[in-house]
Amino acid sequence: MTAHRRRDSPVEHGFPHLATVRAAITALLRRLPDDGIRPYAVSLSPADAAFTDADDLHLGAHRVASAVVAALGLPDARMVVAFRPMREAATVEPAAGPEYFIEVNDRFRTHRRDLAAALSHEVTHVLLHRLGLRFPATADDEILTDTAAALLGVGWLLLDAYREDALGHQKLGYLTPEEFGFVLAKRAVLVGEDHSAWFTSPQAYEAYVRGRALADRDLRRAPLAAADGAERRRYARERRAWTATGGTGPGGAGGPTPGGYRFERHGGGLRVTFGCPVCGQRLRLPVAGRMQARCGLCRTVLDCDT
Numbered sequence: 001m002t003a004h005r006r007r008d009s010p011v012e013h014g015f016p017h018l019a020t021v022r023a024a025i026t027a028l029l030r031r032l033p034d035d036g037i038r039p040y041a042v043s044l045s046p047a048d049a050a051f052t053d054a055d056d057l058h059l060g061a062h063r064v065a066s067a068v069v070a071a072l073g074l075p076d077a078r079m080v081v082a083f084r085p086m087r088e089a090a091t092v093e094p095a096a097g098p099e100y101f102i103e104v105n106d107r108f109r110t111h112r113r114d115l116a117a118a119l120s121h122e123v124t125h126v127l128l129h130r131l132g133l134r135f136p137a138t139a140d141d142e143i144l145t146d147t148a149a150a151l152l153g154v155g156w157l158l159l160d161a162y163r164e165d166a167l168g169h170q171k172l173g174y175l176t177p178e179e180f181g182f183v184l185a186k187r188a189v190l191v192g193e194d195h196s197a198w199f200t201s202p203q204a205y206e207a208y209v210r211g212r213a214l215a216d217r218d219l220r221r222a223p224l225a226a227a228d229g230a231e232r233r234r235y236a237r238e239r240r241a242w243t244a245t246g247g248t249g250p251g252g253a254g255g256p257t258p259g260g261y262r263f264e265r266h267g268g269g270l271r272v273t274f275g276c277p278v279c280g281q282r283l284r285l286p287v288a289g290r291m292q293a294r295c296g297l298c299r300t301v302l303d304c305d306t
Helices: 018-031 057-071 112-131 138-151 156-160 177-191 202-218 229-244
Strands: 003-005 012-014 078-084 090-092 099-105 163-165 168-170 262-266 269-275 282-286 290-294 301-305
Touching: 012 177, 018 138, 018 177, 057 078, 057 112, 078 112, 090 112, 099 112, 112 138, 112 156, 138 156, 138 177, 156 177, 156 202, 163 202, 177 202, 229 262, 229 269, 282 290
Parallel strands: 078 099
Antiparallel strands: 003 012, 090 099, 163 168, 262 269, 269 282, 290 301
C-alpha cells in the first residue's frame, strides 16, 4: 500500500510499512513466553501516563517511566530519565542494565503530556532486547519497536501524541498514524480492549478508525466465513482453477492467489493455507466446507468456510 501526505502537512499517512508491521506482529507473538499476550491485557492507563506542570520534573518523569516499565512487565528494570537538547524524541541503550538511562528531548520539560509516549518506545526497546528480538535493518527494527509498543498496551500513547491543527503538527514514532491504528485494532481482537475513548487528539482518533477499518478487512477475507460475496466467489473460482490445472494454477506452484491463500494436496485431500487474520501465522485447513479453526499462535478462534 502506498503512503501519502496531506496538503501542507509533513506527516506521512497510509500504510507504507504494512508488510513489516505484519511481520513484526507475528515475530513478537512467536517470541513471547507461553502465556503470550495475556500478561499485557491491561494497557497503561491515561492516569498512570499523566505528567503535568504541577509535577516535579525529575520525580514525575521517574514515576511515569516506572509506570511504563510495570506495564511492560519489567519489574527489575530501573529507568533514569535525563533531559537534554537533541534531535530525536528520546534514546536508550538497551544493552545496558540493570539500570537504564533514557535521554529525552528538552522540549518535554514543558510539553509534558507526551513524555509517556516517548518513554513507551524506549522502554519497549529494552523489552525487545531482553526477548532477544530484533530486525536486521535499523528502520525495520524501529517499526518492530513501535508495533510491539502498540500491541503490548503502551503504544496507544504514541498515536495520541499525533496532532495537527492551524498552529502546527506533532507526530511521535516511526509508524504512520493509520498503522498505529491498525496494530491497536489487532490488539483489540486479542485482548478485547478498545482504545477509542482514550484519545485526546481528534486526529489520532480519526487515524485509529482508518487503521481499524483495514484490520477489519483482514477478518472478512476468504476462506473466513465472514468474507463478502465477491471474496467468496473469487475463492471458489480459484479453488476450481487449482483443481482443474492439477495444482499449477494460482495458489499452487505458481505462488499464492491474490487473496493470499495457497492450495496443496495432502494425502488424498485438498488443503488451503492462509495467514491468521489477527497475527499472520500460517494456518493449514482441509478444504471441507464450514469449520472452526484455532490459531496455534494467538489462539484466536476463526469461523472458516474452506
